[in-house]
Amino acid sequence: MWFARMWEVLVLGLKNLLRNKLRSFLTMLGMIFGVGSVIAMLSVGAGARHEILTRIQELGVRNIILNSVKPPEEVKPDSSEQTWRVSFGLTFEDAEAIDATVPAVDRILRVNRIKKRAWYGSKRLETSVLGVEPEYLRMFNLEVGAGRPFNETDARDRAKVCLVRRGLIRQLETIEDPVGMWLLIGDFSFQIIGVLADEQFRSHTRKALAIDGRAQEVYIPYSTSMRTFGTITHIERSGSSEYSQTDLDQIVVTTKESDDVFPTARVLDALLTHHHDRRDFEIVVPMELMRQRENTQKVFSIVMILIASISLLVGGIGIANIMLATITERTKEIGIRRACGARRRDIVVQFLTETTAIAAIGGLFGCLFGIAGTLGIVEFTQWKALIAPHYVGISLVISCTVGILFGIFPARRAALMDPITALRRE
């Protein structure tokens, strides 16, 4: 019964709105922009959060990545000398100290990395050879598409086996199955035992794991890498040559709990700072990405909230304004209704229904507008966005609230009019 009555009031309200289509549409504009910005903000925000979460999951929520960093060139060699040695970065002692003394650490993975020229048959490649423990493959979801990953046995035997990226196969422009074929890395032959499913890490992961995007990644067991290539890298450039000595290019520290990540990172920082006389390492905490990204996100959100609030305010005022005009136009009608038994409450309900209806319709259009706007933002900025069905509900809640808030004043004014005065108005 109550519902049937409300329905009738709603139909009446909609009819009145349709009677003035242009005016109703113009009144809605504020709601359209306001709700549109809210929706755009929500979907872009949700998209960003989702992306960060995937990134963090890719890098592991419990991980801290320590990278060796070459410190800025210090002692310039005198011009006569053509060869020099530098030694920097994480040491075996660091790794042992971390493993032995930091209680929150679950395990650590050692990584040795060298840049080598490689040959596949007669084709030359620039490769970045990563000596990693078998666990590393699982840790960073390096899934093998064809062939098999290397395992503990390969590691123990220091087998000369390697995994390559699919991108490398593409670069080789070969049609034969590379699994079982041989890759000459430096002076050593490695058998390709598997091809990884993905072409490359995504850029942020590559950055965090300090993987050179220009060279092709080749994975070999850590033990093999140590035995075969050792820790000295020889770089030749324009006549001069440089030998650099780095024990460990990377240590991946996994904590026991994800809550331990930030405290442990601080402990590691202190520990390494204590052991090193200069800053030749960096600490990457994947969880940190969340914080950083949230800060950039905040600026966007504040701007959008500002636009949304102003639009909603202007929209609300527009609705109130139009309703006041409508009430003046319809004074006589109000008087007639009051003479026919309408209570003040009935008049309030009637006009509030109209303001809420116009706001809600504006809100729904605003939702569409917001989705369209989001798609536009995604197109232009390459941000990620997440559009969820419940945004329609949010739009309705926001717009109905605005409609009711800004409808109360005109509706009350209509209801408080003296019936006789209202009736006498022509």
Add this chain to the structure above:
Amino acid sequence: MPIVHLEGIEKDYGTGDGALTVLKDVSLDIEEGEFIAIVGASGSGKTTLMNILGCLDRPTRGRYELSGTDVSKLGDDRLSRIRGKSIGFVFQSFNLIAQLSVLENVELPLFYDRVTKAERRRRCLALLDAVGLSHRLKHYPTQLSGGECQRVAIARALAVEPAMLLTDEPTGNLDSKNGEEVLKLFHDLHREGRTIVMVTHNPEIAGGLPRVVEMHDGRLSERVTESA
């Protein structure tokens, strides 16, 4: 018990020095089934009295009992309810809502009386049939003649089965033929036993009614007719 019992009703417009007393010590009893005319010069306070009778307005002083209940001190919601349930208005200017169809206009008091839609429809179709407008249901007031408009207004006034019909110059805006038709409707309703209060300027109309009261500068006096 009379339907209407007015006792020492006064109405002031404005306050303080500028106050204007429009109704002065008006007392009146109306019995059920009476058809009573209110006559008087322009500005004598007839409409003001009708507004009080119809609970659209409250007297400044005095006591008004409608069907035994004192309504002079009731709140707005109660007055609205009485207007909707016990009183049917027929105005000189029809006062139909232009945006609503004939049928919707007649349904209006029933809507506020919380009658279901189906029941509303049923009763209003019967009423519109009674006033001879069943062929104009979907029309809008602007598409009707003055006489038709007034018949719609009468049907609307009757919709809630009110205790009393109040009508202020119902024929004032009509030509003589339409006026007569509308007047005949009121006479028919009176014969059916309805209580009707009618304000009129027309001495001929007043002369044809069993009871006439006269307003003179805010005071009410009974005019004794020969037929009484």
